[in-house]
Amino acid sequence: MPVSRYNIWSLIGQALRGHGGWTPAWRDPEPANHYDVIIVGGGGHGLATAFYLAKNHNVGRIAVLEKGYLGSGNIGRNTTIVRSNYMLPGNSRMYEKSLQLWHQLSQELNFNVMFSARGVINLAHSDAQVDAYVRRGNSMRLEGIDAEWLTRADLAKELPYINLDPNMRFPVYGGLVQRRGGNARHDAVAWGFARGADMMGVDLIQNCEVTGFRRTGGRVTHVETTRGLIGCGKLGLAVAGNTSVLGEKLGLRLPIESHVLQAFISESVKPMIDHVVTYGAGHFYISQTNKGGLILGGDIDMYNSYAQRGNLPTVDHVLTAGLAMVPQLSRLRMLRSWGGIMDMTMDGSPIIDKAPLDNVYLNAGWCYGGFKATPGSGWCFAHTIAEDAPHAFNAELSLSRFETGHLLDEGGKGPTPNLH
Amino acid sequence: MITLNCPYCGPRSHDEFRYVGDATKIAPPLDAGAEAHFDYVYLRDNPRGQHVEYWQHIHGCRAFVKVLRDTVSHAVLATGLPADTLSAAEEGR
Numbered sequence: 001m002p003v004s005r006y007n008i009w010s011l012i013g014q015a016l017r018g019h020g021g022w023t024p025a026w027r028d029p030e031p032a033n034h035y036d037v038i039i040v041g042g043g044g045h046g047l048a049t050a051f052y053l054a055k056n057h058n059v060g061r062i063a064v065l066e067k068g069y070l071g072s073g074n075i076g077r078n079t080t081i082v083r084s085n086y087m088l089p090g091n092s093r094m095y096e097k098s099l100q101l102w103h104q105l106s107q108e109l110n111f112n113v114m115f116s117a118r119g120v121i122n123l124a125h126s127d128a129q130v131d132a133y134v135r136r137g138n139s140m141r142l143e144g145i146d147a148e149w150l151t152r153a154d155l156a157k158e159l160p161y162i163n164l165d166p167n168m169r170f171p172v173y174g175g176l177v178q179r180r181g182g183n184a185r186h187d188a189v190a191w192g193f194a195r196g197a198d199m200m201g202v203d204l205i206q207n208c209e210v211t212g213f214r215r216t217g218g219r220v221t222h223v224e225t226t227r228g229l230i231g232c233g234k235l236g237l238a239v240a241g242n243t244s245v246l247g248e249k250l251g252l253r254l255p256i257e258s259h260v261l262q263a264f265i266s267e268s269v270k271p272m273i274d275h276v277v278t279y280g281a282g283h284f285y286i287s288q289t290n291k292g293g294l295i296l297g298g299d300i301d302m303y304n305s306y307a308q309r310g311n312l313p314t315v316d317h318v319l320t321a322g323l324a325m326v327p328q329l330s331r332l333r334m335l336r337s338w339g340g341i342m343d344m345t346m347d348g349s350p351i352i353d354k355a356p357l358d359n360v361y362l363n364a365g366w367c368y369g370g371f372k373a374t375p376g377s378g379w380c381f382a383h384t385i386a387e388d389a390p391h392a393f394n395a396e397l398s399l400s401r402f403e404t405g406h407l408l409d410e411g412g413k414g415p416t417p418n419l420h
Numbered sequence: 421m422i423t424l425n426c427p428y429c430g431p432r433s434h435d436e437f438r439y440v441g442d443a444t445k446i447a448p449p450l451d452a453g454a455e456a457h458f459d460y461v462y463l464r465d466n467p468r469g470q471h472v473e474y475w476q477h478i479h480g481c482r483a484f485v486k487v488l489r490d491t492v493s494h495a496v497l498a499t500g501l502p503a504d505t506l507s508a509a510e511e512g513r
């Protein structure tokens with residue numbers, strides 16, 4: 001059943017027929033006995049990896065195994081901020097590749113991911129923070145990435161709703177903006193990559209939990225799943241917060257802790273917040289969805305967790321920071337909150353690398369920030385799997401860096417995963 | 421909310437505490453070699469299930485409290501002092 005491309009004619013045709021004729025956007029195949037490449041995890045990264053493997057490389061048959069339904073993990077739970085404003089080239093090269101892919105992703109996937117380059121503004125609240133942000137902006141510009149400094153007067157014009165009272169506890173000194181950043185529709189990203197991969201013949205197998213591995217020496221020959229034993233040529237893990245659980249079954253000990261991050265959505269209001277804005281004296285970020293709700297978040301709950309739900313002290317903490325920045329939030333009701341499991345690394349940066357086994361590859365450690373990486377991570381991971389070596393964009397995102405001391409610690413926070 | 425039973429102050433809400441982290445990691449002797457230090461600083465078992473961890477009662481007595489907690493249900497199975505060996509059997513003590 002070939003899935004048809006979407007275009008204006010298919011839309012008009014369906015409109016005339018009462019939209020009764022749309023076919024499912026991807027197949028629901030039975031697992032085959034063997035695949036040349038198996039990707040575990042049908043989140044954004046697993047699906048993007050399968051898409052770019054099929055599109056850019058010649059690796060044979062590919063399957064994505066997902067324990068729940070596609071997009072049931074963090075890809076469907078995040079606050080959708082997309083940016084590449086990192087200071088260290090080891091990070092910014094991959095994230096900038098990703099941002100470039102975002103800017104043409106809807107065309108590439110033939111699926112509207114609603115990417116909106118509305119600009120990401122990080123507010124600074126002290127002289128030291130201004131220096132740090134300007135330094136980051138300069139590092140970005142040296143890598144050819146856009147960054148601009150906004151003074152308080154600029155901010156008063158662009159963000160009329162934020163509290164600029166110079167006598168507040170943490171007054172706003174200015175802000176760093178990346179105008180090419182913004183946000184996108186999270187579910188559409190998962191669906192777009194899923195449909196694109198399926199159209200090129202990738203088998204997307206849902207309700208298929210990987211429970212173990214069969215090995216011959218350093219080679220994984222089979223994956224044990226709730227839908228039977230499946231043979232594999234190469235194996236890629238993209239299971240975000242569950243990386244340690246599967247890693248343990250492969251004998252890998254990893255520099256990762258799992259933590260729960262919450263997000264919140266308010267009732268819908270008229271257009272109010274045009275950018276993505278972050279508060280720098282605490283941890284808080286906000287933007288407005290296309291439906292009008294304000295989507296916001298802050299810190300993780302801080303303790304190890306595999307529960308996709310958080311606790312009240314963090315709700316209080318996040319909204320306190322939010323009120324300091326946008327006082328009129330106090331008049332809004334929050335509609336829903338939820339949580340997702342973050343794979344927090346010891347230096348706050350991700351890992352896209354070959355694992356220390358013959359045919360296993362690792363995509364993990366996304367901390368708070370893997371949504372923005374989705375296309376770039378998939379692109380780099382596909383290259384790493386197909387070529388059996390990392391691309392220059394992800395060369396520094398190695399697993400061995402923790403042992404060799406080549407850490408990518410943007411915040412200089414040390415080996416404290418919950419603080420990154 | 422998670423209620424932690426501080427050995428000095430009794431049951432308290434977890435927002436009186438700072439989360440410190442995995443309590444199974446013990447600093448190796450200085451001359452133990454790079455591999456042992458790498459393991460101590462960077463590697464974590466990160467179990468899905470029972471986890472032994474330290475919390476510090478920073479808004480109370482400031483003691484370090486050892487906690488055995490389930491990372492899926494968030495249920496606290498046992499609490500004690502850093503030198504204690506905790507087991508889930510102590511639950512409901």
Ligand SMILES: Cc1cc2nc3c(=O)[nH]c(=O)nc-3n(C[C@H](O)[C@H](O)[C@H](O)COP(=O)(O)OP(=O)(O)OC[C@H]3O[C@@H](n4cnc5c(N)ncnc54)[C@H](O)[C@@H]3O)c2cc1C
Nearest residue numbers: 041043044045067073074075078079081210340370371372
């Ligand atoms: C509340 C919240 C807000 C966030 N905000 C942002 C943001 O604003 N910007 C940003 O860039 N990032 C953000 N993130 C981070 C981002 O969502 C994640 O880093 C990213 O989605 C992780 O990659 P993924 O999409 O592949 O993960 P997931 O969608 O979690 O995919 C992993 C998949 O693996 C599956 N899986 C696990 N174990 C198995 C198994 N044994 N067998 C088979 N399948 C398995 C899971 O079911 C899951 O579907 C946020 C995350 C959360 C939770």
Ligand SMILES: [Zn+2]
Nearest residue numbers: 426429477481
């Ligand atoms: Zn106490």
